[in-house]
Amino acid sequence: MTEFDAWAPYYDLIHQGLPGEAQYYVEEAIRQGGETLELGCGTGRICIPMAMSGVTVTGLDNSSRMLQLCRARMKKVGKLPGKLTLVRADMRTFDLGRQFQFIAMPYRAFMHLLTPEDQMACLQCVQRHLNRQGVFILNVWAARPSTIAHAAQAKEKFTFAGRYPAPWGKTRLVHHHSAQYDEYLQRITESHRIREVDQHNRLLHEETLSLTRTWLTPREMEHLLHRCGFCVEAVLGGFNGIPFNAGSTEMIWRLRRPKSQPTSK
Ligand SMILES: C[S@@+](CC[C@H](N)C(=O)[O-])C[C@H]1O[C@@H](n2cnc3c(N)ncnc32)[C@H](O)[C@@H]1O
Structure with missing residues (x-):
């Protein structure tokens, strides 16, 4: 059971992606x-x-319930002009036996790798699976020390995060969350409380989901990526193509294998 298995029924409602x-x-x-x-x-x-x-795309994830929802979505779409193959595997240890022209790691998924060992293991797997001329794009939150310091001082108390119609019926979901910041481990431990209520606001069901992530600074990312043999082609601060700058809240790393690197396969 992964952290995201519990998230699966609520994930698409709460996490809608970046602009x-x-x-x-x-x-x-x-x-x-x-x-x-x-x-x-x-x-x-x-x-x-x-x-x-x-x-032609392969989607890799280690949560069987997230993949189950992905399969259900595919079914709804019907016949695809391209091809989608889903693989349940861990991004720290996967071996698909072939290489790809494009590897994408969207929506801060890298932040779920909590230690430098896990991060390097994943980047080494990417190296082995990336074509010589291929591109790897990786996005993480750009954590500013001042933002972390401010957030870390907040008392651990649930704050309102949203209210959504439940996708399975006439009820509503009320979402509160809290976060704790470990400044030594650079780790954010979030609690998300989801309450399902009826039209009269009567509580029907309550669940608390956790989400654990690590944050990385731009300098740490740069060292980690160089250490794992990637060449940085560009660092963007948004999906509209603006270069990363001091005001950016996202880092989008566009990476390649070095030209002189021997093939790892
Ligand atoms: C933030 S979600 C992103 C999902 C999707 N890319 C999107 O943009 O909506 C991160 C995903 O990474 C998966 N994940 C986390 N740790 C993983 C690991 N070690 N190996 C494989 N998948 C993992 C989770 O199950 C989850 O589906």
Whole structure:
């Protein structure tokens, strides 16, 4: 059971992605032309539109329930112009036995790798699966020390995060969340309380879901990526193509294998 298995029924309601993100990855997959691999594909928010645009894509995730929802979504879409294959595997240890022209790791999925060992293991797997001329795009939150310091001081208390119609009936879901920041481990431990209520606001069901992530600074990302043998082609601060700058809240790393690197296969 992974952390995301419990999230699966609520994921699409609560996590709707970043502005321009899905379109950016779909366009890149079309431009690259060859096979695409999405790491942490979840319920298919990005890999399904890729396959709908004619791309041959493999979606990898270690949550069986997220993949189950992805399969249900694929079924609803019907026949795809491209091809989507789903694989249940861990992004730290996967071995698909072939290479891809484009590898995407959208929506801060890298932040779920909580230690430098896990992060390096994943980046080494990507190295082995990336074509010599291929592109790897990885997005993480750009954590500013001042933002972390401010957030870390907040008392651990649930705050209102949203209210949504339940996708399965006439009830509503009321979402509160809280977060704790471990400044030594650079780890955010979030609690998300989901309450299902009827038209009269009577509580029908309550669940608390956890989400654990690590944050990385731009300098740490740069060292980690160089250490794992990647060449940085560009760092963007948004999916509209603006370069990363001091005001950016996202880092979008566009990476390649070094030209002189021997093949790892
Ligand atoms: C933030 S979600 C992103 C989902 C999807 N890409 C999207 O944009 O909606 C991160 C995904 O990574 C998956 N994940 C987390 N750790 C993983 C691991 N070690 N191996 C494979 N998948 C993992 C989770 O199950 C989840 O589906």
